[in-house]
Amino acid sequence: MESAAQGIAERVIDLVVQALDVNALLLRIDVNAVIDQVDVNELMDHVDVNELLNHVDVNELLNHMDVNQILDHVDVNRLLTHVDVNQLLDRVDVNQLLNRVDVPLLLTRVDVDSLAGRLDIDEVLRRVDITALLDRIDMNDLVGRVDVDALVEQTDLGAVIAGASGGLATDALDEVRSQAVGLDQFIDRWVARLLRRKKFGPLAPSALLDAEARP
Amino acid sequence: MIARPQVTALVSLQRHYAGSVTRFTAYAIDFIVSSGLFAIALAAISYAAEVITGHSIAWNKHDLITGIAYACWYLLYFGYSWATSGRTPGMAVLGLRVIRADGAEIDPWRGIVRALAFPLSFLFFGLGFLGILVQREHRALHDFIAGTVVIYAWDARAARLRFLAREPLPSASPDGIAGR
Numbered sequence: 140m141e142s143a144a145q146g147i148a149e150r151v152i153d154l155v156v157q158a159l160d161v162n163a164l165l166l167r168i169d170v171n172a173v174i175d176q177v178d179v180n181e182l183m184d185h186v187d188v189n190e191l192l193n194h195v196d197v198n199e200l201l202n203h204m205d206v207n208q209i210l211d212h213v214d215v216n217r218l219l220t221h222v223d224v225n226q227l228l229d230r231v232d233v234n235q236l237l238n239r240v241d242v243p244l245l246l247t248r249v250d251v252d253s254l255a256g257r258l259d260i261d262e263v264l265r266r267v268d269i270t271a272l273l274d275r276i277d278m279n280d281l282v283g284r285v286d287v288d289a290l291v292e293q294t295d296l297g298a299v300i301a302g303a304s305g306g307l308a309t310d311a312l313d314e315v316r317s318q319a320v321g322l323d324q325f326i327d328r329w330v331a332r333l334l335r336r337k338k339f340g341p342l343a344p345s346a347l348l349d350a351e352a353r354p
Numbered sequence: 355m356i357a358r359p360q361v362t363a364l365v366s367l368q369r370h371y372a373g374s375v376t377r378f379t380a381y382a383i384d385f386i387v388s389s390g391l392f393a394i395a396l397a398a399i400s401y402a403a404e405v406i407t408g409h410s411i412a413w414n415k416h417d418l419i420t421g422i423a424y425a426c427w428y429l430l431y432f433g434y435s436w437a438t439s440g441r442t443p444g445m446a447v448l449g450l451r452v453i454r455a456d457g458a459e460i461d462p463w464r465g466i467v468r469a470l471a472f473p474l475s476f477l478f479f480g481l482g483f484l485g486i487l488v489q490r491e492h493r494a495l496h497d498f499i500a501g502t503v504v505i506y507a508w509d510a511r512a513a514r515l516r517f518l519a520r521e522p523l524p525s526a527s528p529d530g531i532a533g534r
Contacts, residue, residue: 313513316376316449320506323373330488341491344503346457347369 162205171214180223189232198241207250216259224266234277371492372450372504378486383444388431392424429469437465441507449508455491455501468500 330336396413404410413420435442440452440460452460452468475482475495482495491503 309516312447313516315379315447316508316513319376319379319448320367320373322375326374326487334488341371343370343505344453344455344457347505 162208166208166212168212171212171217175217175221177221180221180226187230189230189235198239198244201241201245201248204248207248207253210249210254210257215254215257216262219259219263219266224263225268225271228267228272228275233272233275234280367506368510369505369507372506373492374486376448376450376506377492377504380442380444380448380450383447384431384442385444387443388428391431392427395427396420425473432472433466433469435465436460436468437462440465445504449506449510450504451507452502452504455493455497455503460502464500464502468496468502471496471499474499 400411400413415421415424432442435445436452437460441450445451452465454460454464485494485497486492493503497503
């Protein structure tokens with residue numbers, strides 16, 4: 140009897156969820172007002188986030204949501220002032236969460252430029268204990284996920300690696316060059332002393348110095 | 355005291371005016387290479403002449419024809435190198451490059467003018483080279499005539515990586531990229 144009632148209840152919930160237009164519902168809610176009313180930290184104390192995340196099919200949820208529309212309604216900076224980010228991160232198993240999220244799908248649904256424009260990054264970084272966060276990330280796993288071929292292709296990393304791998308002759312050349320530069324500087328210092336120069340002249344042609352100064 | 359610059363300092367020195375020791379060493383290499391090639395060329399001509407005519411040619415370094423040929427070869431060696439790439443083989447070894455005084459790439463005609471003006475710096479016991487030692491931008495007489503300067507232009511960033519690869523950090527984790 141009890142199991143039949145539970146089955147009916149589950150079917151009713153399924154039907155309601157299917158009939159519910161999540162986006163339309165969210166449009167009718169003043170999300171910022173709700174955020175103001177909620178003590179997020181207090182709420183977080185009562186929630187086992189990892190347990191909750193285990194029950195949520197994040198990718199399925201993302202499919203039902205217009206993430207950009209939701210983000211348009213949220214004052215992200217205001218939300219962040221209510222959240223103790225470090226406490227939140229302490230309670231989340233980041234590696235487990237990352238394993239469950241289809242990151243490319245998420246990224247296709249977020250207007251990152253618009254979000255970044257509305258975010259006070261300095262404020263976020265100030266509130267995050269980066270060291271603690273890094274301690275909890277499996278760096279080897281993270282690096283294993285990086286498409287190294289694409290990275291080398293899209294940057295000048297390949298040229299740097301090729302240039303950096305040298306044999307005995309290259310090492311000897313490095314040595315000769317650095318010794319010669321050392322002697323150059325030694326002689327320059329003595330010449331400056333003998334000529335009683337107070338100031339050194341320009342170090343390089345102005346165009347090259349300007350190029351160096353540019354980021 | 356002569357202190358070898360730190361590897362990181364070498365990276366920041368790139369594009370700066372090159373000093374006297376580096377330039378002199380580069381020239382010494384060029385002198386050896388160009389003279390060696392010239393001597394090989396003379397020996398080859400001598401051998402070919404002997405094979406073809408049966409008479410050997412004895413080259414004398416005080417001979418006018420030999421002197422003119424050497425001067426032409428000298429101009430060709432330096433002029434072609436500076437006009438095409440802004441560096442001679444010796445400068446390439448030491449990681450130097452000739453550029454315009456304003457920092458732009460050297461024009462071919464400037465390279466040729468520099469090569470033509472180069473012998474003038476040797477006059478009066480090499481007085482033209484004194485600028486490399488005492489002038490703030492390390493410019494010799496032929497640099498002023500051609501409107502050029504010489505800068506450090508080697509891949510010091512790669513050299514720094516090679517140095518780091520040779521001497522790994524003591525704190526590096528033995529079992530991977532980062533310890534947890």
